[in-house]
Amino acid sequence: MPQDPPFPPVEGRSTRQKRAVWAALASVDGFVSAKTLHHRLEERGDDVALATVYRFLQSQLEAGTVDSLLNPDDGEALYRICAAQTHHHHLVCRECGIATEFKVPEIDRLARTVAVNEGFSETVLTFDVFGICPACQSPSNHVD
Amino acid sequence: MPQDPPFPPVEGRSTRQKRAVWAALASVDGFVSAKTLHHRLEERGDDVALATVYRFLQSQLEAGTVDSLLNPDDGEALYRICAAQTHHHHLVCRECGIATEFKVPEIDRLARTVAVNEGFSETVLTFDVFGICPACQSPSNHVD
DNA sequence: TCGTAAATGAGAATCAGTCGCTATACTAGT
DNA sequence: ACTAGTATAGCGACTGATTCTCATTTACGA
Numbered sequence: 001m002p003q004d005p006p007f008p009p010v011e012g013r014s015t016r017q018k019r020a021v022w023a024a025l026a027s028v029d030g031f032v033s034a035k036t037l038h039h040r041l042e043e044r045g046d047d048v049a050l051a052t053v054y055r056f057l058q059s060q061l062e063a064g065t066v067d068s069l070l071n072p073d074d075g076e077a078l079y080r081i082c083a084a085q086t087h088h089h090h091l092v093c094r095e096c097g098i099a100t101e102f103k104v105p106e107i108d109r110l111a112r113t114v115a116v117n118e119g120f121s122e123t124v125l126t127f128d129v130f131g132i133c134p135a136c137q138s139p140s141n142h143v144d
Numbered sequence: 145m146p147q148d149p150p151f152p153p154v155e156g157r158s159t160r161q162k163r164a165v166w167a168a169l170a171s172v173d174g175f176v177s178a179k180t181l182h183h184r185l186e187e188r189g190d191d192v193a194l195a196t197v198y199r200f201l202q203s204q205l206e207a208g209t210v211d212s213l214l215n216p217d218d219g220e221a222l223y224r225i226c227a228a229q230t231h232h233h234h235l236v237c238r239e240c241g242i243a244t245e246f247k248v249p250e251i252d253r254l255a256r257t258v259a260v261n262e263g264f265s266e267t268v269l270t271f272d273v274f275g276i277c278p279a280c281q282s283p284s285n286h287v288d
Numbered sequence: 289t290c291g292t293a294a295a296t297g298a299g300a301a302t303c304a305g306t307c308g309c310t311a312t313a314c315t316a317g318t
Numbered sequence: 319a320c321t322a323g324t325a326t327a328g329c330g331a332c333t334g335a336t337t338c339t340c341a342t343t344t345a346c347g348a
Contacts, residue, residue: 012294012295013293013294013295013344013345013346014345015294015295015296015344015345016344017295017296018295033335034335034336035334035335047297048296048297049296049297049298050297050335050336051296051297051298051299051336051337051338052295052296052297054335054336054337055295055296055337058337070214070216070219072214072268072270074305074334074335075214075219075220075221075304075305075335076219076334076335077219077335077336091258091259091262091264093264100258100262102258104254104255104258106250106254107248107250107251107254107255110248110250110251111248111251111271111273114235114244114246114248114273115235115273115275118235118244118277118278119277119278119281120235120237120273120275120276120277120278121275121276121281122275122276123273123274123275124216124273124274124275125271125272125273126214126216126270126271126272126273126274127255127269127270127271128269128270129255129258129259129264129267129268129269129270130267130268130270131259131264131265131266131267131268132264132265132266133262133263133264134262134263134264137263137265156325156326156327157312157313157314157325157326157327158313159312159313159326159327159328161327161328162327177304178304178305179303179304192328192329193328193329193330194304194305194329195305195306195307195328195329195330196327196328196329198304198305198306199306199327199328200327218303218304219304219335219336220303220304221304221305
């Protein structure tokens with residue numbers, strides 16, 4: 001048992017479960033669902049309750065160390081580590097979850113302008129792009 | 145809630161239930177959830193199964209006569225009548241559901257460009273803005 | 289080591305959304 | 319108009335994701 005977890009993203013007490021979930025999340029390239037994450041943990045032999053996975057993801061979300069978005073197909077929440085605190089959007093493969101972050105300040109500015117003109121406050125933008133990534137387009141490279 | 149349903153929206157057979165759901169949808173200004181719509185129907189004395197509401201909304205969605213989006217707070221799907229077939233986005237009040245449509249072609253163009261550059265295909269944009277509308281900001285006018 | 293607050297596990301509860309079977313509306317034939 | 323045939327609609331039961339409850343366990347400062 002290493003003395004210090006690789007990255008201590010953990011707020012509050014440091015537990016085996018939190019470290020395990022973080023490690024599993026860190027080992028994935030793209031966005032994953034809580035369920036998928038839970039499966040990976042089982043495969044690794046890490047016993048963590050599904051509820052704990054959800055709780056951890058929720059707290060990290062609030063802490064800003066993970067990002068989440070809703071799969072537009074089924075409304076399922078997807079998560080991934082996302083250190084970049086600054087505002088950005090995602091280009092996400094709906095097959096494998098691989099994601100690219102991008103910023104288009106103009107977009108945000110334009111949207112804010114629209115909102116302000118209408119007198120809206122506390123605005124939140126949801127802006128993500130879903131598609132099929134190059135790897136998933138070629139069956140040979142297809143990753144589930 | 146000005147006028148009657150502008151057109152008979154019902155594709156396929158015209159039934160009491162479809163007409164009722166459409167009328168209920170038409171009587172609402174903003175986006176509503178299937179559940180809310182179902183409540184309204186009950187209040188009116190229209191007995192329609194929740195599943196029927198969902199199915200109707202789904203078919204109208206495909207027909208392009210209603211619009212939907214995911215509430216980022218809880219992932220619930222929201223619907224409203226939306227005749228404008230052309231691509232557009234929404235500025236939605238998260239309190240009362242009131243929504244304004246807007247178009248910013250540049251946004252779509254920029255987003256597509258990002259996707260194409262990364263080699264993504266079959267891209268779908270999700271872009272909506274949530275906030276608190278002027279009416280809901282002043283407690284006196286607050287609509288739940 | 290001890291005490292205490294925080295975290296976890298297990299499963300029940302909740303809630304949006306879907307499915308499979310039955311009932312009904314529409315059509316063609318008479 | 320009446321009836322059978324067929325596709326569609328309707329509805330109750332179900333599913334799957336997420337949250338809640340609470341008894342138990344654990345981390346960690348004193």
